[in-house]
Amino acid sequence: MTPDAPPPSPPPERHFLEMAFANRSFVIGAIITILVAAMALLSFLWTPYDITHLVVADRMKGLSLAHPLGTDHLGRDILSMIMIGARNSIAVAIVAVGIGMGVGVPLGTWAAARGGLIDEILMRFNDLVFAFPALLSAIMITAIFGPGAINAIIAIGIFNVPVFARVARAGALSIWPREYILAARAAGKSKALITIEHILPNIAALLLVQGTIQFALGILAEAGLSYLGLGAQPPMPSWGRMLFEAQTRMMIAPHLAVFPGLAIVITVLGLNLLGDGLRDLLDPRLRRER
Amino acid sequence: MSLLEIENLSLSIAGHPVLRDIDLRIAPGEVLGVVGESGSGKSMTALTVMQLLPELARAKGRVTFDGVDILAAPEEAMCRLRGDDLGMVFQEPMTALNPVKTIGEQVAEGIRWHTGANRPDAEARARAILDRVGLPEAKFPLSRFPHELSGGQRQRVVIAIACALKPKLLIADEPTTALDVVLQAQILDLLRDLVAENRMGLMLISHDLAVVADMADRVSVMRNGAVMESGPTVGVLSEQKHPYTRQLAEASTHVPARARSQEKAEKQEPQPLLSVSGVTRDYPGRRKGLFAKPEPFRAVDNVSFSLAPGHAVALVGRSGCGKSTLARMILALDRPTAGEIRLNGETLGGRSEYELRHARRNMQVVFQDPYGSFNPRHRVERLVAEPLHLLDRKPTAAQRRECVAEALESVGLNAGDMHKYPHEFSGGQRQRISIARAIITRPKLIVADEPVSALDVSIRAQVLDLFADLNQRLDLTYLFITHDLTVARAITDDVMVMHEGRIVESGPTATVLQNPKSEAARALVAAAPDLERAVATRQRATGD
Numbered sequence: 030m031t032p033d034a035p036p037p038s039p040p041p042e043r044h045f046l047e048m049a050f051a052n053r054s055f056v057i058g059a060i061i062t063i064l065v066a067a068m069a070l071l072s073f074l075w076t077p078y079d080i081t082h083l084v085v086a087d088r089m090k091g092l093s094l095a096h097p098l099g100t101d102h103l104g105r106d107i108l109s110m111i112m113i114g115a116r117n118s119i120a121v122a123i124v125a126v127g128i129g130m131g132v133g134v135p136l137g138t139w140a141a142a143r144g145g146l147i148d149e150i151l152m153r154f155n156d157l158v159f160a161f162p163a164l165l166s167a168i169m170i171t172a173i174f175g176p177g178a179i180n181a182i183i184a185i186g187i188f189n190v191p192v193f194a195r196v197a198r199a200g201a202l203s204i205w206p207r208e209y210i211l212a213a214r215a216a217g218k219s220k221a222l223i224t225i226e227h228i229l230p231n232i233a234a235l236l237l238v239q240g241t242i243q244f245a246l247g248i249l250a251e252a253g254l255s256y257l258g259l260g261a262q263p264p265m266p267s268w269g270r271m272l273f274e275a276q277t278r279m280m281i282a283p284h285l286a287v288f289p290g291l292a293i294v295i296t297v298l299g300l301n302l303l304g305d306g307l308r309d310l311l312d313p314r315l316r317r318e319r
Numbered sequence: 320m321s322l323l324e325i326e327n328l329s330l331s332i333a334g335h336p337v338l339r340d341i342d343l344r345i346a347p348g349e350v351l352g353v354v355g356e357s358g359s360g361k362s363m364t365a366l367t368v369m370q371l372l373p374e375l376a377r378a379k380g381r382v383t384f385d386g387v388d389i390l391a392a393p394e395e396a397m398c399r400l401r402g403d404d405l406g407m408v409f410q411e412p413m414t415a416l417n418p419v420k421t422i423g424e425q426v427a428e429g430i431r432w433h434t435g436a437n438r439p440d441a442e443a444r445a446r447a448i449l450d451r452v453g454l455p456e457a458k459f460p461l462s463r464f465p466h467e468l469s470g471g472q473r474q475r476v477v478i479a480i481a482c483a484l485k486p487k488l489l490i491a492d493e494p495t496t497a498l499d500v501v502l503q504a505q506i507l508d509l510l511r512d513l514v515a516e517n518r519m520g521l522m523l524i525s526h527d528l529a530v531v532a533d534m535a536d537r538v539s540v541m542r543n544g545a546v547m548e549s550g551p552t553v554g555v556l557s558e559q560k561h562p563y564t565r566q567l568a569e570a571s572t573h574v575p576a577r578a579r580s581q582e583k584a585e586k587q588e589p590q591p592l593l594s595v596s597g598v599t600r601d602y603p604g605r606r607k608g609l610f611a612k613p614e615p616f617r618a619v620d621n622v623s624f625s626l627a628p629g630h631a632v633a634l635v636g637r638s639g640c641g642k643s644t645l646a647r648m649i650l651a652l653d654r655p656t657a658g659e660i661r662l663n664g665e666t667l668g669g670r671s672e673y674e675l676r677h678a679r680r681n682m683q684v685v686f687q688d689p690y691g692s693f694n695p696r697h698r699v700e701r702l703v704a705e706p707l708h709l710l711d712r713k714p715t716a717a718q719r720r721e722c723v724a725e726a727l728e729s730v731g732l733n734a735g736d737m738h739k740y741p742h743e744f745s746g747g748q749r750q751r752i753s754i755a756r757a758i759i760t761r762p763k764l765i766v767a768d769e770p771v772s773a774l775d776v777s778i779r780a781q782v783l784d785l786f787a788d789l790n791q792r793l794d795l796t797y798l799f800i801t802h803d804l805t806v807a808r809a810i811t812d813d814v815m816v817m818h819e820g821r822i823v824e825s826g827p828t829a830t831v832l833q834n835p836k837s838e839a840a841r842a843l844v845a846a847a848p849d850l851e852r853a854v855a856t857r858q859r860a861t862g863d
Contacts, residue, residue, distance in 0.1 A: 207691055207692075208686040208687075208688055208691045208692035209691065209692050209693050209694045209702075211647075211652060211684070211686065211692075212684060212686065212692055212693075212705065212753075212756065213694075213705060214652050215650050215652065215679065215682075215683060215684045215706075216679070216705045216706035216708055216709060216756075217672060217675060217676050217679040217680075217706070217708060217709045218705070218708055219672055226694075227694050230694075230696045231694070231696065
């Protein structure tokens with residue numbers, strides 16, 4: 030049965046913000062993400078202390094008014110280090126997701142549009158990249174090309190490519206058989222143009238959700254790499270290396286490990302909640318079940 | 320005593336009134352036809368009886384089934400009724416079955432749940448009912464999965480599930496709308512037999528007056544959530560006292576005025592607009608073994624015909640006969656395995672998309688589903704203007720808007736509608752937008768793939784009128800692809816009957832449909848529901 034009367038509900042755009050504010054995981058996720066981003070931005074202008082300035086006399090101080098999160102083994106302020114570390118984590122994750130999307134989405138939509146042999150080759154190559162544990166291969170890449178933030182970004186980025194290629198391909202494949210695509214083909218539009226005009230806007234939501242999840246994974250991967258000393262190099266602080274340095278002093282000064290650890294956990298949690306919330310908001314089928 | 324009694328039923332969903340003061344009654348062994356257009360509340364009435372309403376629904380009134388007050392019954396009691404004394408058949412057989420369970424499991428599930436029978440007993444009963452609905456053991460063992468069955472066979476499984484425990488009342492909500500006419504006739508026969516065998520009550524919901532006239536003892540006509548008229552089928556449909564009933568009946572047998580077809584036929588056109596010669600399309604079949612070469616499946620088999628300018632031709636056939644594949648090849652959306660298609664003398668095969676631009680400008684397409692044929696994220700202006708892409712010189716924004724406005728006006732919409740999104744329109748209006756998109760490049764040929772089969776009868780009549788009107792005004796040639804013979808009869812000059820990839824019969828529409836020669840054409844004509852014929856048969860039966 031096709032209801033002939035137009036659906037009574039007003040266009041979805043009008044309600045989007047209202048629904049967004051009613052979605053608990055979206056709101057919490059967005060707040061955490063905004064706070065972390067704000068903290069990273071603030072660190073460009075101001076940090077409580079200059080972290081290149083070592084005050085050995087103040088080393089491994091506990092929590093105090095002067096140092097809200099204490100100081101590390103070289104007397105640097107932990108809050109300041111976490112703030113600057115956020116910058117590093119976010120930059121690595123953004124660029125890595127950017128590489129993944131920038132390469133993966135065109136590959137995936139191309140595979141979906143062409144089908145046949147090209148699709149097969151691209152997707153089997155994807156499987157090949159997928160078959161290596163991402164972190165292990167990232168270690169391999171940084172071990173070969175030398176440690177550093179740039180190589181970490183590239184390594185994490187490469188392993189985002191197949192993820193986005195798959196999501197884009199699957200999304201595109203479900204749009205291709207629609208009649209409005211046939212109509213566009215009957216209107217003589219090329220596959221590339223159809224992909225840009227019709228396919229991409231319809232899979233954008235899917236990609237956005239996957240993007241937030243990959244972003245969270247990127248932050249974890251960056252922390253993992255810098256924990257192993259393969260990420261950003263000193264004196265640039267990073268959450269992963271702060272954890273590593275705190276490891277041997279766990280018994281004397283647990284706060285050295287607790288706060289960078291919490292920073293990672295909260296950021297990843299916030300991004301995952303944001304991704305969950307976005308998915309619920311953008312996928313009308315899940316909306317009712319909230 | 321009535322089996323089902325609905326009195327003063329009113330229903331609102333989230334505050335919107337949906338049903339008003341519905342009164343319906345079904346006696347054991349009786350078939351009640353509920354007809355009405357989309358949004359008239361037919362399905363909601365059925366769901367109220369099943370108590371399968373959406374969450375925010377509030378029902379008032381009285382619904383008594385077999386002595387049980389349905390509206391007051393707790394969920395547990397309803398669970399016991401549903402699938403046992405109350406069965407339901409849905410419209411879409413593709414989604415009504417669970418794809419990961421065998422048909423045997425799905426039929427036996429209800430039997431075990433309601434009777435507590437053990438697995439072998441339940442399976443034996445499942446076997447018996449599947450035999451009964453025409454799925455014999457030899458070809459359809461219990462271990463078949465839904466995807467291995469065709470649409471009609473799946474609908475038989477759905478009916479088997481609903482009827483496995485000999486329900487007292489079966490509710491069938493558009494049970495044949497998704498099927499072609501031949502399958503429709505078979506399913507209706509099956510339902511009729513089941514009613515007679517078990518003295519089962521049947522509530523048959525349909526938008527098709529002819530189907531209801533054929534099946535029902537009594538009819539209720541619904542509109543906007545209220546019952547307009549109720550009574551014995553013959554009385555309601557032959558006298559057509561209520562203006563809405565008359566309107567429905569007229570719409571369903573509507574024939575648009577087409578002045579020109581005669582004069583056109585006399586003028587012999589020297590060159591056909593479209594010529595199809597020896598076209599064949601193979602699809603790779605299923606692989607039998609690892610190295611065995613799969614045998615191809617031939618969807619279209621050596622089809623040849625030609626179409627004169629200004630003519631309207633119907634391509635009719637059952638679902639899966641290759642109609643749509645042929646249409647896609649004509650539209651150059653798919654390549655033939657063999658054969659040649661020429662539009663205006665220009666061959667379409669083996670050309671690049673760029674070289675096809677000229678041909679594409681001259682042929683456009685209208686699809687069946689007015690909901691799926693638009694990108695939901697674009698405004699009407701952009702949607703309708705899409706084929707303008709084919710022009711050699713890109714129009715300016717102002718010219719483009721002018722073209723769109725003109726196209727919209729010629730299909731009976733306002734130029735102001737171009738700023739809206741497709742979801743702001745009803746099904747009929749969307750089909751008009753679809754036609755506007757098709758005529759914007761002033762094409763010569765329009766291929767319409769079941770253009771009205773998703774529309775309500777009154778909307779369908781209007782859209783058919785529009786097609787007839789455009790045929791005259793814009794000198795269009797039509798290729799109508801349909802399984803609905805009333806559409807073919809209403810609007811086309813010639814008809815081609817397709818069966819298993821071949822064209823088995825063709826000729827002037829009236830001749831072929833009056834006096835079909837091939838077996839496939841005869842089956843189609845015999846199975847097609849016909850309002851007048853059904854009422855006449857019924858009158859004769861009751862007159863005796």
